Amino acid sequence: MKKTILTLLCVIISVLMAQAQFKSVEGSSSHQGGAKTISDPQAQSSDPHPVQPFAPRMIDDVDFAQLAQYSNVQSSPRDLPGFWIDGPQGRDPGDEQVFLQAVAKMLNLNDASSELREQSRIKEQGAEHVRYQQFHQGIEVYGAEFRAHRYHGIWAKANGHIYPSPQLASVIPSLSDSDAINVATQDLRSMGIYHEISSDQLQFVGGSQASAKLVIYHVNRKSDAERLVYHVQIFPSVSQSWDYFIDAASGEIIRANKASCQFHADHRQTTDCAHGHNHDDHESVAIRPPDGPATAVATDLLGVNRTINTYEVGGDFFLIDASRDMFSPSRSSMPNEPVGVIWTITGNGTSPFTDNFQASHVVSGNNIWTDRSAVSAHFNAGQAYEYFKNTHGRESLNGSGGNIISVIDVVDQNGNEMDNAFWNGQAMFYGNGDQVFSDLAAALDVAGHEISHGVVQTTANLEYIGQSGAMNESFADIFGAMIDRDDWQMGEDVVIAGFPSGALRDLSNPNQGLAGPQDINRGWQPDHMDEFVELDNTPEQDNGGVHINSGIPNKAFHNYAVLVGKSKAERVFYRALLVYLTKSSQFVDLRLAVEASAKDLFGDGSTEMSAASEAFVMVGIGNTGGSDTQEDLDTNPGDEYVICTDWNQSTLYIFNETTGEFFLNPVRVNGVNVDGPFSKPSVTDDGATVVYVASDNTVRALGIDYQTGNVTQQVIGSEPIWRSAVISKDGNRIAAITDELVNEILVFDFSTGQTLSETFELFNPTFSNDPNVSTGDVDYADAMEFDPSGEFLMYDAQSTIESDFGSDISYWDIGFLEVWDADAEDFGSGRIEKLFSQLPENTSIGNPTFSKNSPFIISFDFFDGNQNAYAVLGANIETGDVGTIHEQSGLGYPSYSVTDDQIIYDDPANDNISIKNVQANKIQGSGSDADYIQGGRWGTWYADGERDLTTSTSDPIATIEANVSPNAFTTEFVIDFGRVVEISHLEISDMNGRSVWQDGAQRDATQSYTVRPSNLTLGVYLLRVETSEGRYMTQLIKK
Amino acid sequence: MKHSYLVVCMCLLACGTTKYTPEDYPDSQVRWGSGGGFSGQMSRYALLDNGEIFYAKSAVDSMVQIHTIDENLAKQLCSNATSLNLSQLRKVPTIGQSTMQHYMKVMGPDGNAEVQWSDPREIPNPSVTRLFNQLMAMAKNPSK
Structure with missing residues (x-):
């Protein structure tokens, strides 16, 4: 579950953000009568990131x-x-x-x-x-x-x-420069991000923590909005730089923006914060418009003359290739903000692993290029782009024309030459080489490898750990080898020492003639599952050997390419990546995905399809039905109930779904109705305990006996300060928030027999490096729900983005908070992942709920402020799929049925709770909805049975070791299990999975068993033996 | 006689010191390293608080001792690492997966804590990356 929630959410972010229908909401949200509502978007400015119209002198x-x-x-x-x-x-x-x-x-x-x-x-x-x-x-x-x-x-x-000559009456400031610095400092202090930089650290910020310079500033770049201001550049910490524009007369902060030391792939503003800089040094946004594309012939690191595409701006030439179809002139501002280009920049010998990284354009005044590293990187990136474009119809890394950025001349964190190249999630970085490699920008397969990481990231987004991580590396190698397709080796053009074969890796021969794992640093990789290297999924152990075990799928691809040809193999594997694989796919999923892709492209039963099977069998990746990454829980076996309130929130009711009648109508304690809820009630998985904040803002716990109908009540939070409270499925934890509307969630744990508590501060993690993208500060949380493990708390919260240009913008979104560490039996780290990195304009989401049996499925309310439309949506965190369950006129507060095949939600148009079927994927509605509970509100569906909340129903099948001899065989072979087992089933299948022979003999418990299959033609088969100790499968060769 | 005396002294010296590896060291230690990328190569280090620095050049190799530094300095560095409260560190997620990883792990009688990152901006506490860089530089050249 931890993996599902905390590591797989990024998938959904990109998918959700791509949904055109997602528009952001604005306007503050407020509780009215205890229910959270989203206010009229018309009440406030509609742009969460106001961009003022620019009024140039045209x-x-x-x-x-x-x-x-x-x-x-x-x-x-x-x-x-x-x-x-x-x-x-x-x-x-x-x-x-x-x-x-x-x-x-x-x-x-x-x-x-x-x-x-x-x-x-x-x-x-x-x-x-x-x-x-x-x-x-x-x-x-x-x-x-x-x-x-x-x-x-x-x-x-x-x-x-240029602006018209200013008409300022005076250019004598009232404030001193130190006054202005003080204003900026106080502002940063108020945000809690200002820290005095020690004297030994000042060198990293240009010698002083702040500087001020008098300038004439045009607000919003309007020519008639000129002001005399101080431009204050200030470093609140070593790693941050801020620009302030402070009125030199009044001290008013006219503009403040963060200008971190980074370059941006395709963002609105490039900020060069070479320390101690001033804006005079910028290749600033003032350089417009471009002169246009140009070409040049230049020599690369291999000594080959290459025709490269450059871009001229104001007489300077930049290594920006805007010649491809993906280039978007209308969205570009050259040279600093291009969109849809292949862009090569230099790290100037600095390290991207330190705060002092300084990247800049590679520039020529005459379109003559002598930096061979830059030429190689630029040319090779273009080759990789053309490969994906021409072979797979893919427009750039992300499939939609995103920039391809190469960064040359980078060093390691200690300033030493980097003997490596890498993909950092946004760009390719090339070291100059050292002891093992020469300049890594030289090699086309290195560029192909790195750029392919970008493709993997924007398709299956294979998690960089374990088998999925090895597949991530393997796909990078596979496409790298197809881009540089004259051989199967990787890195052979840049290896200078350390690898006996002369190559880092070889898809055709992952072992490279070496002995085994002891030779990993000399180029050995496993080429069969028998050689799979088991490592911990820790960074110390290469995240489970992602660079080691990639040899196995590498070899599978080679096998397939030998069988069907490179051109078919690359298409099939690309389709597998694009269509079938998901973030946590495993090797067996790769086999199934490749088989499915071969079927799609070449037909069921085609030779390409059977060859796909054969290719994987040859490396020991069997057809075991695939890994079930969707680890469902067993369905709660108890009777089903729905607890709800009425639209006046006067008390609680429990409806018996099994009988179709109210079980407690209303819920009474000692003959008195329980107080109505201020927050939606929360129920343990067995239904035994209901927790909610009552109308008097105290926290109540109801104990319910479903045999007798007796209800007990405890006031577990007697101070009238509470706003919302929820209980974990196992009843061990309660999370609560107060009505102070602060960005904190209190979590209480009772699992040790003592009451422990921890306060978790809510914040918005920054997914984007774009300084124009702000997620604002979290104001307060509201709806909450524990995941089945009790380790994560899903919540919605209001955040506010402060605007310099108008009303502040408030919106609701959903986060996941790690509140408990089951392994450590202690409170969790407080890490937060957001469902969205940044909601699109005029949208909000909230009231999230987990499905009952699939912890990776959630449903939530969605509000589109542009259309004034609401919907209950479903999302699969594992795959990133999002679906619409029901569109309506208000918030739904959804809750899945016990079997997840239906969902209930509020119907504000009719003051009812409605019900609707959901499809098998649980994220899309099916058919029309129907009234479910007249007058009901805030329904939560549950059952009163008990189940294991941690064990998957898809427990892995036990396996057993055995030895088959001889293999290959002619007429018979012997299976030696090494211990006495009972054989329940023995079957031989062909490479298409078709059963070709079954052993019908009577068998006693035995340690070894002789098999004499009949009527087998020569070839490769799969042997599957089911025993009392587990399953044994192996490849079998009939000669 | 002289020969016997030397042998006895050497034996006493040898027998008087328990040799540990990072795997069985009972007291505090800091581990750090980096790797990945195109080459996939890893550099793994461990500093025991007795001053011994160990190194392994891959994910699978055993660590071998490469340097010894002043024990007081080692204890101070281990203490500095512990004070970073790595287990409480809230990383800032970034878009995309980097193929280069850095990590720091504090191990000791009171438990282990670990953090990994690719981009220093993921680590809100710059002291972590500063200590990492200090350790990395020291491991490569302990005389500095």
Whole structure:
């Protein structure tokens, strides 16, 4: 369960975020009459991430008469801010000052000579590029710069962004720079994220923790919204940088944003926080629009001349390949915010494993490229892109044109050369090599391997642990070998020492002639399940040997490719990854997925399908029916009940689902109705205890005897402070929140005989590196439910995103909190995973509930503020699938039936509880709904039986070791079990799983058994023997 | 006579010191390492609080002693690692799975605690990665 909840949630995030119907909600939520509601979205601003319209001075503002000699003025080719001027195109050689004055006039500058200051000048053969920064009375105008370009003596182009001459009455600040720093510091302190950086750490932040500089700032980039401000750059910690813009007269914080030291794959804003920087150094957003794609011929690390695609912006060329179909000009701002490109950047010899990592563009002033590492990485990434595009019809790593980013020249955490390459979840990183490898950017199969990790991540997202992790590595090798398809070796172009074969790995021969696991560092991998290396699923042990046991599926793919050819094999395996495999799939699932894919592509009974089976049998991956990652619990065997309240929440009722009549109508203690609920009641799995917060805000526990109908009541939280309380399925824990509306959940444990308690603080984990993506702070939780294990608490909570531009935005979402560690028999770590990393605009989700028997299935309320529509949705955390169970006009507070084939929910239109069938996948509704309990509300369905809440119904089948000799056989073979067993079944199947022979002989208990199968043709078979000690399966060869 | 005396002394020295490996060390130790990526190679280290540093170059190799540092420094480093409360550390999840992993594990009579990460931004307490880098540098060059 822990794995299911905490490690598999990311799948659902991406899937859910891809659902077009998910729009975010806004507006605060509040409790009214005890029920949580989501307020009218019309009441507040509708954009949780307001982006103010940018008002550039576009070319339409130009007085063309003043620019007669510069007549090729064009509007921006895209809807991008900034301006773009073509010069006289050779009709006038021009003069730089004349050109500047013309530009200045056009852009409403009073005096170019005083307002434009040269920042840099690059001269190269036949061209000159000058960068200017706008100033006003000696003060920098923030974000206002442009570049002028001269080609062959003619000032021909200018681009950038300039504001009209400011009209500020004074540029004398009222505040000092230290005042401004103090304002920023206090603000960060109020957020609890400011820490004094020790003197020995200041070196990491450029020598000082904060600096302030007077600038003229245009609020929301509006040309008429100019303010004299301090631009404060401050490091609240070594790893964070913040930019503040503080009014120099009033001290008002006009804008504050986090600017962590990172680059962004496809995000809205690139922030370079090379420590001690200032914005003058930025290749900032002012450089717009692009000059466009270019090509160059350059030599790579292998000494081969490659044609590479580059991109020219303002006279500089960047290693950005925008030539592919996926490039989205309308969403790009070049060069820092491209969308749909292949992009190579450099780590400048810094380490991505430290806070000091500094990545930057690879730039050429003349489109001549001498950095062979960059050329190799850029070219190879393009090759990998084309492979997936042409072979599999896949548009980039993520299938939807996401950027492909390569980072060269990175080092390890101690600054030493990195003898490795890796995928970090967003980009490929290449070390320069050291003792074992040369520069890893050189090799196409390395690029193919790393880029394929991105494909795996955005398809099956195989968990990087154990067999699924080994499959993750294997798919990276498989596609790496298909991209660099001249051999089956991996890394042979970059290995310089340490591997006797000259290659790191070999799909055709994973053993590489080496002895065994002792030679792992020399290139040995297992090539058969007999050699599977059992390791702990810990980082110390390679997460269970993900780089070791990948040899087995590698070999299976090789086998298949030999049988059907590479082109068919790669298509089948890709389909298996795309269509069938899930995050925690195991080797046997891979076999089944490949067989299913072969059937899909080539037909049932096709040679490609039987070859798929054969390929896996040859590596010992048997057809055992697949691993059941959906570990269902046994169904509660008791009688079924529904506890609910009425729409006035006046008391509680228990309905007997088995008899169809109310069992307790209402629930009484000593002849008196129990108090109505303030929160939805929570029930233990056996129904014996009901916990809820009553209308007086105390916590009540009801003990129910289903034989007699007697009910006892305890006030277990007598202070009238409680808002919601739930009990775990086993009754060992209670989680509660108070009406203080703080971001805390209190958990009480009774399993030790003592009452222990722990307070868990709620927070929003940051999934995104995008500084524009904020999930805000958690305000408070509301609905809660324990998972069957009692280790995780699923909850919904309101969060608020503070906005600089309007009303704060509040939304509800769902999280999972690790409250208990069963192994340690202690409270859990408090880790939190969110169902969504960030809800789309105008949407909220809440009131989550687990299915009764599948802990990986949940249902919850969904609200679309754009459509003012509600729905009860279902989600499979394991697969990431999401379905609609029922659409309605209000919140449903769903609850699954005991057998999970139905679901009940509130019907606010009719003040009823309704019921609807759900499909076998438990996440989609079936048919129409029906009234279930008239006048009922907040129904919870349960049964009064007992069951094991931890044991799966799909216990693995016991296996037994044995030896078959001879194998291959001609007429008979002997199975030696090493101990006396009783054989209940003995069967031989062909590679398609068809039974071809069964042993019908009478058998006594025996240690060894001789088998003489008849009428078998020569070939490979599967032997399956069921014994009193377990199942034995092996490959059998008839010669 | 001289020869016999030396033999006796050596025996006494040898017999007077119990040699431990990280696997059977009863007191505090810190383990750390990194690996993965394209090569899949691992570097695993252990610092016992008696000052011995062990190393293994793969997930399956046994650890062998490579250095010894001052025992007081070792105890201080182990104490520093313990004070990080790794078991209470709330990691910040990031998008996607990195194929490179780093880990630090504190082991001792009072139990074990472990954290692993790929991106330092996953670790909200920078002291963890600082200590990791310090240990890694020390293991590669203990004289510094």
